[in-house]
Amino acid sequence: QVQLIQSGPEVKTPGSSMRLSCKASGDTFDNSAFNWVRQAPGQGLEWMGRFITVIGMTNYAWTFLGRIRITADRSTNTAYLELNNLTPDDTAVYFCAKETSLPLGWLDPWGPGTAVSVST
Amino acid sequence: VLTQSPGTLSLSVGERATLSCRVSQNLRNAAVAWYRQRPGQPPRLLIYDASSRATGTPDRVSGSGSGTDFTLTINRLEPEDSAVYFCQQYGGPMYTFGQGTKLEI
Numbered sequence: 001q002v003q004l005i006q007s008g009p010e011v012k013t014p015g016s017s018m019r020l021s022c023k024a025s026g027d028t029f030d031n032s033a034f035n036w037v038r039q040a041p042g043q044g045l046e047w048m049g050r051f052i053t054v055i056g057m058t059n060y061a062w063t064f065l066g067r068i069r070i071t072a073d074r075s076t077n078t079a080y081l082e083l084n085n086l087t088p089d090d091t092a093v094y095f096c097a098k099e100t101s102l103p104l105g106w107l108d109p110w111g112p113g114t115a116v117s118v119s120t
Numbered sequence: 121v122l123t124q125s126p127g128t129l130s131l132s133v134g135e136r137a138t139l140s141c142r143v144s145q146n147l148r149n150a151a152v153a154w155y156r157q158r159p160g161q162p163p164r165l166l167i168y169d170a171s172s173r174a175t176g177t178p179d180r181v182s183g184s185g186s187g188t189d190f191t192l193t194i195n196r197l198e199p200e201d202s203a204v205y206f207c208q209q210y211g212g213p214m215y216t217f218g219q220g221t222k223l224e225i
């Protein structure tokens with residue numbers, strides 16, 4: 001059974017950067033993609049991007065281009081989300097989710113989420 | 121763009137819920153998934169490829185549709201069906217979600 005273990009909550013100031021992690025256990029790291037989805041307080045789900053492990057390729061949502069980077073480390077079965085130039089609008093819970101039905105597919109399972117707060 | 125309706129649905133135990141997801145562009149390969157999210161929890165996959173049940177999804181939950189119109193149907197509602205339901209499209213490399221339907225039992 002695949003489990004996704006995410007890093008702990010973070011408090012950031014405007015203009016700073018964040019790096020969140022998502023460690024996969026119980027399954028092969030290859031032949032999958034790791035997606036990042038965020039949810040602002042009381043809002044819906046917003047897809048941010050994904051890293052396809054077998055080819056090392058990324059796809060990003062247009063709204064984050066220029067300040068997002070998703071990477072993965074095969075040796076530790078861990079995916080990372082980096083987001084730069086944070087603003088209070090980036091306050092949200094950030095979920096990682098695995099995708100095994102490549103090249104395009106559904107997200108399952110999801111990690112528990114990491115709460116990020118951006119304020120002065 | 122995915123548009124879900126209604127925004128909120130209030131029903132009673134034993135009734136049927138019908139949730140709609142309209143896609144702005146034709147999805148030729150029925151690339152739609154449905155998720156349930158309870159308060160304080162991550163989303164959980166219910167349906168993929170518009171009509172295939174994920175592992176653990178009961179058979180009273182079903183998905184249908186093609187092209188631009190997709191539906192999630194939940195029969196014989198139970199109190200634990202109270203949640204927000206999201207649809208997602210994966211017809212291209214940029215995924216998007218609907219805004220969600222809140223189901224109150």
